[in-house]
Amino acid sequence: MSTLRKNPLEDYLNRFTETDWQDTLSSLLPAIHEVDRNAVQIWFRFYPLSVHRYLSSASDPKEAERTLAMQGDFGLKNHIDSSHVFLYGHRYWRAVKSSIEDESNQFVIDAAPALADEIKRVAAAAAENVGVREPLLLGITAIGLMTLTQVGLENFKAARGEVEKPKGLLAKSPEAIVAARTTDDSQGLFGFLKTVNKKFSVIYDESSGRGRFEILNDQEIASASANDRSQKWQEKDPRCWEGPVPVECTSASCGTCWVGILAGEEKLSEVARREGRAVKIFGYNQSEEANPIIRLACQAKAYGNVTIVIPPWNAVFGKKVYGNVEELELEPATTSAKRLRDTISSAASSGD
Secondary structure, eight states, rough: OOOOOHHHHHHHHHTTTTHHHHHHHHHHGGOOOOOHHHHHHHHHSSSSHHHHHHHHOOSSSSHHHHHTEEEEOOOOOTOTTTTTTTTTGGHHHHHHHHHHHHHHHOOGGGGGHHHHHHHHHHHHHHHHTTTTHHHHHHHHHHHHHHHHHOOOOHHHHHHHOOOOOOGGGGGHHHHHHHHTOOOOOOOOTTGGGSOOEEEEESSSSSOOOOOEEEEETEEEEEHHHHHHSSSSSHHTTOOOOOSSSSOOSSSSSSOOTTTEEEGOOOOOOOOOOHHHHHHHHHHHOOOOOHHHHSEEOOOOOEESSSEEEEEEEEEIIIIHHHHHHHHOOOOEEEEEEHHHHHHHHHSSSOOO
16 A cells, blocks of 8 residues: 655655754854744744654554653644744744745755755745845744644645734834843832842733733742732643643742743843753753753742743653653652652653
8 A cells, every 4th residue: 555755845854853953943043033033942942853753653642642741732733823923923924834835846855955055945935025034034934844844744734824913012123022122120210229129020922911920039930920810820721720830849840830031031040950950851952051041930030021931831751752861850849749740750761
């Protein structure tokens, strides 16, 4: 019985590993407009190719998710048009999607370029079609090609290419957005004299004026989030016991509260050993920098305004997917976290 051949562009993209993509993205970062430079890196950590391939190759994907202690909504198939709404480049998604589809109709695998050059080529075509600068489209184009890799051309084409109309801060120019992200809340006329009780904001939705919560100077993001009682958060996301940031344990033992830092990473406390080791166990691909763009909200303390993105899922996959964890040293400190002890131990063990 014959099997359907993949499109040449799909065949080409499937040659690359997650490491290949990360290396390519690193090489492209200087050319990506600052407004989306952190955002595109965050997106690739929210939708890691290795986890997708691990689950896709499993004989029982649901059981595989269970062994990874996965919670929430992982995967791109149902979010082709919406996974990247936090990027400025999202507004150009329809043009980028069309450019990728055109490329799939004419791509010749025998003349395949380097991955970075392919991303640039598709981005340049989309930029010409909408009349904007290529740096604004490089990030969303890389995301589009990775989305195609994970969902397949048929599903990719079937998506309607819907785009959310920019609102709030995201309706402003790229330069205005970058500038606003660097600004801290005013501390009043004599705020410069304050040494205690300084108050800042954590912005988790730039498209909404309500998409923020107050944080005290030197307070953890997760504890500040828990003080926000403005909405019924658990109805929006079962992982959210209190506030918009999902949380289980507040002690770096569950991985539920991981977040991406769109801006203000330098205004957060540096990564301590406990957080660095825990993030490696979870598999969240945190860099070795003192102030990386992937953080555990229960460990990161703020000293100014910070803009974050909340991922739609969490899991423990460092051992099983990347094989980079030798043993588990986590101590759940709360009743709710202890409920995850067995599944987390299993997810971090050496067995299948």
